[in-house]
Amino acid sequence: MSTATGGTEVGVRELSYAEAIREALRQAMHADERVILLGEDIGVYGGAFGVTDGLLEEFGPERVRDTPISEAAITGCAIGAAVTGLRPVVEIQFMDFITLAMEQLVLQAAKMRYMFGGTVTVPMVLRTPAGAGTGAAAQHSGSLEAWFAHVPGLKVVAPATPADAKALLLAAIADPNPVIVVEHKLLYRTRGPVPEAPAPAPLGVAAVRREGRDVTVVATSVMVPRALTAAERLAAEGVDVEVVDLRTLRPLDAETPAASARKTGRVVVVYEAVKTLGIGAEVAARLVEGETFYHLKAPVVRLGGAECPIPYNRTLERAAVPQEEDIVAAVRQVLAEG
Amino acid sequence: MSAGGLPPDRLVALLRTMLLIRAFEELADELFAQGRVHGTMHLSVGQEAVAAGVCAALQPGDYILSTHRGHGHCLAKGADVRRMMAEFLGKATGYCRGRGGSMHIADVAGGNLGANGIVAGGLPIATGVGLSIRLRRSGQVCVAFFGDGAANEGAFHEALNLASIWELPVLFVCENNQYAMSMPVGRAMRVARVSDRAAAYGMPGVTADGMDVVAVYTVATELVARARQGGGPALLECVTYRYRGHSKSDRQRYRAREEVEAWRARDPIDRLRARLLAAGVLSAAAANQLAAEARAAVAAALAFAEASPEPDPATLLEGVYA
Ligand SMILES: Cc1ncc(C[n+]2csc(CCOP(=O)(O)OP(=O)(O)O)c2C)c(N)n1
Numbered sequence: 001m002s003t004a005t006g007g008t009e010v011g012v013r014e015l016s017y018a019e020a021i022r023e024a025l026r027q028a029m030h031a032d033e034r035v036i037l038l039g040e041d042i043g044v045y046g047g048a049f050g051v052t053d054g055l056l057e058e059f060g061p062e063r064v065r066d067t068p069i070s071e072a073a074i075t076g077c078a079i080g081a082a083v084t085g086l087r088p089v090v091e092i093q094f095m096d097f098i099t100l101a102m103e104q105l106v107l108q109a110a111k112m113r114y115m116f117g118g119t120v121t122v123p124m125v126l127r128t129p130a131g132a133g134t135g136a137a138a139q140h141s142g143s144l145e146a147w148f149a150h151v152p153g154l155k156v157v158a159p160a161t162p163a164d165a166k167a168l169l170l171a172a173i174a175d176p177n178p179v180i181v182v183e184h185k186l187l188y189r190t191r192g193p194v195p196e197a198p199a200p201a202p203l204g205v206a207a208v209r210r211e212g213r214d215v216t217v218v219a220t221s222v223m224v225p226r227a228l229t230a231a232e233r234l235a236a237e238g239v240d241v242e243v244v245d246l247r248t249l250r251p252l253d254a255e256t257p258a259a260s261a262r263k264t265g266r267v268v269v270v271y272e273a274v275k276t277l278g279i280g281a282e283v284a285a286r287l288v289e290g291e292t293f294y295h296l297k298a299p300v301v302r303l304g305g306a307e308c309p310i311p312y313n314r315t316l317e318r319a320a321v322p323q324e325e326d327i328v329a330a331v332r333q334v335l336a337e338g
Numbered sequence: 339m340s341a342g343g344l345p346p347d348r349l350v351a352l353l354r355t356m357l358l359i360r361a362f363e364e365l366a367d368e369l370f371a372q373g374r375v376h377g378t379m380h381l382s383v384g385q386e387a388v389a390a391g392v393c394a395a396l397q398p399g400d401y402i403l404s405t406h407r408g409h410g411h412c413l414a415k416g417a418d419v420r421r422m423m424a425e426f427l428g429k430a431t432g433y434c435r436g437r438g439g440s441m442h443i444a445d446v447a448g449g450n451l452g453a454n455g456i457v458a459g460g461l462p463i464a465t466g467v468g469l470s471i472r473l474r475r476s477g478q479v480c481v482a483f484f485g486d487g488a489a490n491e492g493a494f495h496e497a498l499n500l501a502s503i504w505e506l507p508v509l510f511v512c513e514n515n516q517y518a519m520s521m522p523v524g525r526a527m528r529v530a531r532v533s534d535r536a537a538a539y540g541m542p543g544v545t546a547d548g549m550d551v552v553a554v555y556t557v558a559t560e561l562v563a564r565a566r567q568g569g570g571p572a573l574l575e576c577v578t579y580r581y582r583g584h585s586k587s588d589r590q591r592y593r594a595r596e597e598v599e600a601w602r603a604r605d606p607i608d609r610l611r612a613r614l615l616a617a618g619v620l621s622a623a624a625a626n627q628l629a630a631e632a633r634a635a636v637a638a639a640l641a642f643a644e645a646s647p648e649p650d651p652a653t654l655l656e657g658v659y660a
Contacts, residue, residue, distance in 0.1 A: 044592050045520035068490035068526040069457050069518055097456070100491070135377025135428075137439045139455030308658045311649075312439030313428035314376040319651045 011196040018051050018188040020162035021127070024169040025052065025089065027198040029059055032087060035173060036063045038074050039091030048093045049129055049188050075101035075126065079109050079178075082124040087173060095130035095182065096142040109178040110153030121176040127169070131184040131222060131272055132310040132321050141310035141317075143221075143273035145182045149249040149282075155203055156249040158182040160224035162192040164247060167201035174200055184222040184272075204251035208260065212242035215331050216260040216267045218283055220246045223270045223322060230327035241331060249279055254286040261287050265297035266338070268330045272321045275304025298338035303330045344552065346619045350628070352394055352551050353614065356386040356607045357632035359410040362419060365636045366409070366426060366440075370586060376428060379440040380407040384581040387606035388513050389414040391554025392481055392574075395562045401449045401467050401480040403460035406441050407513070407580070408453030411483050417445045423639035424646050431646040437657070457518075458484055458491035461510065465497045468506030468571065479565050481509045487518020489532045498539040498573065505570035509561050512575040513548065519584045520592040536573035548576030549604045552613075578606075 015023065028035045037052060037059075043066040046053030056064040067074050071092060078088035092098050098105070109122050132141040149156045155177050159165040165183065172179035209224060210231055219227040224245045231241035242260050246253065261267045267287060269280035280302035287293065287300055306320040322330075344352075363381045370379060382389070389410030393402065396415070404411040412422060417433070425432025425443050433443050444452035451467065454460045464482030471478045488494055489512060501508045512532045516523055529535060536543025544561065547553045554576055561572040579601035583590050614620040620628075 041519045041521065043520070045588075046591075048519075048587070066521060066525075068521060069487045070490050070492070072492055100456075100493075135375075135439065137377065137441055137455065138437070139441065139459075306654055308655050309437075311437040311654070312377060312434075312442070313436035313649050315651055316428075316436065316649055316654055317376075319654050 009195065012193045013196060014191050015162050015194040016189055016191050017162045017165045017183070018049060020166040020194045021051050021169055021183065022053065022055070023194070024166040024173070024198070025055060026058065028170060028173045029055070029063065031198065034085060034087045035089060036065065036081070036086055037089050037091065038065045038067055038078055040067055040069055040093050042066060042091050047091060049185065051188070052091065071097050071100035072104055075104040076108065078124040078126070079104060079112070079122055082122045083112065083120045087123050089125045089127060089173060092126060092128040094136070094140045095128040095144055096139050098126070098128055098144060105148070105154070105178070106151055110151045113177070114153060122178050123176045125169070125172045125179050125181060127181045127183060129183045129185045129188070131186060132317055133186045135312060135314060135317065137312040138309035143305065145180070145249055146273055146278050148180050149252070149279065153178070154250065155179040156182065157203060157247065158184075158221040158249060159247065160187065160219070160221050160245050162190065163194045164201060166194050167199060168203070168247065170198055171200035171203050175203060179203070182221065186222050190225065201247070204248045204253055206247055206253040206256035207245045208242060208256065209245050210241065210243040212240040212264065214240045214264055214266065215334055216242045216244060216257065216264045217327065217331065218244045218246060218257045218267060218269045220249065220271045220279060223272060226322070226324050227270060227327055230324045230331065233324070233328055234331055239331065239335065246279070246283070252282065252286075254283075257283055258287060258290070258292040261292050262295040265295055266334045267296070268301045268303055268327070268334055270303040270322050270327055270330065272305050274307055275302055276307060278302075278304045280304050298334050301330050301334045303327065344555065348394070349552070349610065349614060349619065352390050352555065353607070353610050354628055354632070355390040355394070355414050356551065356610070357629050358419065358635060359386045359389060359413050360607060361629075361632040361636045362413060362422070363409055365640060367582070369427075369640075375426065377439055378585045378587065380585050381582045382407045382410045382580060384601065384605070385513055385515055385548065385578045386410055387551035387554050388511065388548045388576040388578055391551045392483075392511050392558045394555050395558035396479065396481065399449060400478050401451055403451050403464045403467070403480070403482045404453040405460065405483050405485060405488070406453060406455050406457070407485070408443060408483070409440070412443050412445060412450055412453065415445065415450045416448050417443070417450060419635055420639040420642040423636065424643040427643045428649070429643050429646040430649040431643070436649040458488035458493040460484065461488070461493050461497035462500070464508050464510070465501040465506060468501055468508035469504060471507050472504070477566060479507045479509060479562050481511055483511050483513060485518060486512060486514040486516070486523040486532055487521060487526065489535065490526055498536070498541065498571070501571040502539040502541045505568065507565040507568075508571040509558070509565055510571060510573045511558070512573065513578055514575050515578050515580045517580070517584070517592065519588070522592070531575055533573055533575040541570060542572040543575070544572065545575045545577060548578030549606045549609065551606055551610055
């Protein structure tokens with residue numbers, strides 16, 4: 001299992017994003033008996049997207065707890081458990097349903113440490129699938145991460161690769177703060193190399209996924225692989241695109257995008273959530289607030305989701321979120337502007 | 339023959355409604371298997387008596403709010419099966435112009451204020467509809483359908499309490515089909531019946547055999563009349579079963595095949611059909627004819643939907659604001 005083959009690092013295998021998350025949960029549960037899982041249908045059903053498949057058999061119903069449909073209770077329960085010594089990992093079946101847990105997350109989990117003068121920690125994790133592309137329509141396709149990134153006291157991560165899904169989840173579990181892990185439904189089946197060893201990635205550090213000289217594309221979640229394929233297409237036309245994966249939305253790594261922007265002089269920010277008041281606005285603002293501004297050859301282009309709920313019809317749904325061709329067009333736009 | 343005070347033609351109408359619901363969902367299932375449906379869907383096969391029985395107790399001007407498993411409620415409330423099928427396939431001629439799909443079909447003109455993708459999401463809204471009915475003195479009634487799983491959401495408790503203190507004309511109808519996805523009802527609550535919870539909100543709670551359309555119709559009629567006369571809300575639990583998986587990705591590891599078979603033996607359509615045959619209200623040929631008509635109606639609906647245009651992407655932003 002952990003022998004090197006054909007240039008692969010020792011202990012690195014191909015796993016799907018879903019399998020990588022499951023491996024992180026398993027390893028964290030083996031390493032620390034305080035780690036418990038809470039959520040709807042995470043037991044015998046294996047989770048709505050199969051992520052927790054087999055964990056009930058392995059760890060038993062004490063630690064893999066199927067709950068009634070009660071998002072507020074599940075989340076509040078995790079807070080209570082976390083402040084008294086456990087390390088709960090909650091699954092909210094679709095990110096949209098996080099609205100039912102909003103009070104517990106935003107008014108309780110996020111503020112508790114601060115309000116109590118730093119005398120408690122709330123080491124809980126909330127995992128949840130986001131995003132469009134499955135025909136699930138307006139109440140099951142949301143990308144609401146910006147809401148939470150706006151709240152001091154919460155951390156938000158959005159892994160784009162299987163390796164990051166594992167490493168960032170492990171970091172989230174180890175973190176003493178409430179962390180929301182935004183998983184994208186379309187990524188669950190994507191595969192990639194994942195180190196077997198349980199190595200958390202630091203929260204708040206972006207990654208350069210592809211080096212390039214002409215334009216920087218800053219992307220999150222499913223937009224990272226989309227930006228990478230767009231970059232390949234553009235490479236064929238002689239445009240050299242650098243792709244930065246934000247990985248964590250809060251704490252936000254402003255320096256990695258800035259360093260890239262100073263190199264290329266042109267930036268496109270792409271994210272699936274509705275464009276207005278989204279993560280792109282924050283990234284763009286950080287670039288123009290400081291010294292990086294003087295290195296820009298063109299205005300920053302934000303490419304976000306359409307200003308509407310996600311429609312059901314396949315064609316409309318596709319039109320509502322940035323696609324590969326939209327990223328290509330945005331890169332051409334930023335090139336045309338300077 | 340009359341059952342539950344119903345004349346033969348009303349009984350035949352109940353059978354017709356249940357057959358239409360089943361035909362719609364069986365065709366929907368087929369379309370899904372053929373890869374012709376984008377997204378997921380939740381079938382109510384086995385639960386037809388609840389939708390048919392409750393909606394038959396309503397006037398055309400009354401309201402319903404439905405759930406993610408809402409095809410039956412929608413049809414029983416009198417939706418045009420062609421526009422439903424068009425919505426199911428995401429076409430521009432669908433009830434929601436292709437924006438909603440299976441989980442969000444609404445026929446507002448027909449009194450159906452929408453299916454809902456959020457478990458228990460419709461219950462507080464139903465309370466508001468009840469308030470509006472009271473303030474407008476319109477004499478209508480509102481039914482909120484929901485599942486056993488929904489009864490564990492805070493929204494259920496909050497909605498029932500508010501409807502009760504304000505004595506609103508709302509009938510809360512729980513389709514207790516034994517499972518919330520994989521969670522058996524007995525593991526999700528410590529009271530024997532969902533209807534036991536009504537006591538906590540000071541309203542009547544009744545449990546009916548949800549596999550018997552006449553039984554459902556009979557209690558629903560009583561509780562609807564009570565609400566219409568100003569008697570306030572009630573909680574009606576209909577004990578039923580879904581034969582199919584929760585949605586299309588369900589491996590059904592949480593229940594035994596024998597259990598499904600045992601419930602199928604109590605099928606609400608077979609049961610009413612047998613009753614009508616025994617009473618001589620219908621001949622076997624006439625009953626088969628009704629089933630054939632239902633299948634023909636959904637086949638025609640499919641033809642309509644297939645001939646309908648896709649929504650124009652240029653209209654993507656229409657309807658976000660008025
Ligand atoms: C607030 C919320 N949480 C979770 C879900 C996911 N979900 C959809 S249906 C369902 C089970 C619902 O069970 P029940 O209310 O008994 O209705 P049934 O499906 O049995 O008709 C779940 C968990 C959801 N749609 N909304």
